[in-house]
Amino acid sequence: MRRAAGFTLVELVMVIVLLAIVATISVQFVTLSTRGAIDVGARQKRALAGVVISEQISRSVREALPTSLRTGAGGSCLEWMPILAASNYLSRPSGPTPDSFEAVPLAGGRSAAGRVVIYGYGANVYSPTNPGPISPPATLPSGASPVTVSFDGGATHRFTAQSPERRFYVVADPVATCQVGTFLYRYRGYGINISPASGLPSSYPGREVLAANLVPGSLVFQVTPPSLQRGAVVSFNFELVDAESGEVTAIGQEVQVRNVP
Structure with a gap:
């Protein structure tokens, strides 16, 4: 009579143990791979x-x-202080109470409003004194050359130095x-x-x-x-x-x- 084939209890336990080991290693591998991807991201x-x-x-x-x-x-x-615009002046403010000066207009017909700074080296632009390197609020209008830069509200200002390049900047606060x-x-x-x-x-x-x-x-x-x-x-x-x-x-x-x- 032919004997029936099957697994013994010992063999079944060994298979379960091996599967548990493989599953643990697989889970660890997936976990580490996922953690690595998250860390890289x-x-x-x-x-x-x-x-x-x-x-x-x-x-x-x-x-x-x-x-x-x-x-x-x-x-x-x-x-x-952010620069809003820059150009060249034709004449610095002069006289006892200067309230404007002539300048080259901005390209593209633009205008700008802010404070005018000329040179500024060796002086503190955060000290808006008169005379000084930074003016009160002023407006650089658009138009044909030359344009007149005027200090707002009828204010007056004299600059303490001149730029070697006759350069001035209009800056924001x-x-x-x-x-x-x-x-x-x-x-x-x-x-x-x-x-x-x-x-x-x-x-x-x-x-x-x-x-x-x-x-x-x-x-x-x-x-x-x-x-x-x-x-x-x-x-x-x-x-x-x-x-x-x-x-x-x-x-x-x-x-x-x-x-x-």
Whole structure:
């Protein structure tokens, strides 16, 4: 009589144990692979965020009046005056109470309104005194050459120096970029103050969030002032942290700010 084929209990237990080992290894492999993919994705996300933050700061700083770049205490803030327009003057304001001067019009029939700065080297553009390098609010109109740049409200102003290139800039009120805690903010509309990045607004629209998840105290700005031979250089470093893993990505950048005295 033919004996029936089958598995013994020992063989069945061995198969179950082997399957459990294979399943455990497979689960660990899938888990590690998934964790690795998530970590790589998180690093790429932080790296992209770092590039975006650096580019935002760099583009803004490249439009700054070089002699207006300055840092706050500890280097956590950078302040500057954005350039709205630039042209050449035909004659500087003269006389005891000058309220206007003639200039070359802007290309494309544009106009500009802001403060006029001439030269500015060796002087503090954040001290709007008369005489001084920065004027009261003024208007550069459109029109045929020459155009007359007038100080608003009948104000008068004399500039303390002349530009070798007869160059003048029209600048806006100061803006600042600062780190507060884990956030990076952009400030505007707070006026001109003697101390760097002082009197900053604490709410929207004067304060806008540029980025989050920065390591507290990691943002440091450094400014190399411009000279008659070279432009200003702004360098900054900061760190981004992953909220879940705590992994940190360090970012560094240098920006050259070209200038024409």
